[in-house]
Amino acid sequence: MDGIEARELAYFVAVAEELNFTRAAERLCIAQPPLSRAVKQLERRLGVTLLERSSRRVALTPAGQVLLDEGRRALEGLSAAVRRTRRAGRQEPRLTLVMKAVGDGGMLPDILAAYEKEPDAVPVEVLFCGFGEHAALLRGGFADVGLLHGRPDLTGLDHEELLVEEQIVVLRLGHRLAGRAAVTLADLKDEVMPRWAGLPGDRGDGPEVRDAGQLLQLIALGHAVAVLPESARAYLGGDVVAVPVLDVPPTTMMVAWPEWSRSPALAAFVRTATETAGRT
Incomplete structure (x- = not known):
């Protein structure tokens, strides 16, 4: 120094x-x-x-x-x-993947299945985190690779885009908009939106949320609504509904990892993820 x-x-x-x-x-x-x-x-x-x-x-x-x-x-x-x-330097090498719950766009099972066939593959442990924590965990050396959404701070990270998704609004069952075929942002202007913990500049005015379980509970109770990627539909329970939002920009899911990494196991994972996304 x-x-x-x-x-x-x-x-x-x-x-x-x-x-x-x-x-x-x-x-x-x-x-x-x-x-x-x-x-x-x-x-x-x-x-x-x-x-x-x-x-x-x-x-x-x-x-x-x-x-x-x-x-x-x-x-x-x-x-x-x-x-x-x-x-x-661990005796049993493994790859730590960080992601938020329901944050894989439905692709993780296929990625892991394909990765296991790679010559450089090692066991993958999944570290679930709160909203906005992925990049910090990668930069801090707590994880090797992550699945991220939106526009995170990618300082010190390399990344590849995997999936572009339309977005939906998740509402409690019986909400005034629950029966609509689609909504616009104007329809949501008076709704309470969550504040995503760890995301600076977030404009939500509702409760702060850190994970998907907490978020869905708040929505089911009628305390908030949330705009999420289309793939979140697969994880919704019967007490909430999803409605497409016509005029919100699509969101991007990406795989990200620390700059200058030379791990063959990591390179194989990134390659597998991008190839799997290309077949989706």
Whole structure:
């Protein structure tokens, strides 16, 4: 890290986040004097002032803000590298696939069946996550590959599109729109929409939801409606109904994985997924 040790960087990030040396020292489980010395040494090494200190407050300088932003990413990247390395060194290799429940477009059984026939295939474990958590789990080294929908943040990831789906609105049985052949967004303007946990910029005004089970329960109770991919029909119970939405853009399902991955098992999975999607 150009002369910066990971320990020093972690010390600085803790101070920069807390803006208090005492709280940062408690968080790091070290004494305050060595923490202060480490930050001063880092400033001397870099030749810049990172923190403005007074008897009343600690504040970040512009240089300190840059190091905080970059340092967080560097530490997260280092932690992810450690996780990936440990998983790659397991005696029984396997591939961890992250997806939300009912988020496979109905394709996962066919993908897994075809993948098992690949020479480089390894066992696949499926890690279910909440809405909006896929990309972070991939970047953080907790998973090797993911099935994602919509327009997620793909920073640090490669991806291939698998499936483009029209969208439906899921409503409680007996809802005023439940008997329609189709609806428009104008028909839904007064409806309560869920807020997807982990998705910045989401415009929903209803309850925050993290997974499909919670979402369907809220819809069945009449507390919200939700616009979902067409393939979600296969997972709906008898207490909700699905109606096509005519003027909402289609949604895309993709397979995504960390950049620079050289795993033959991962490459075989991505190839299998794209080939399976091409036959759908």
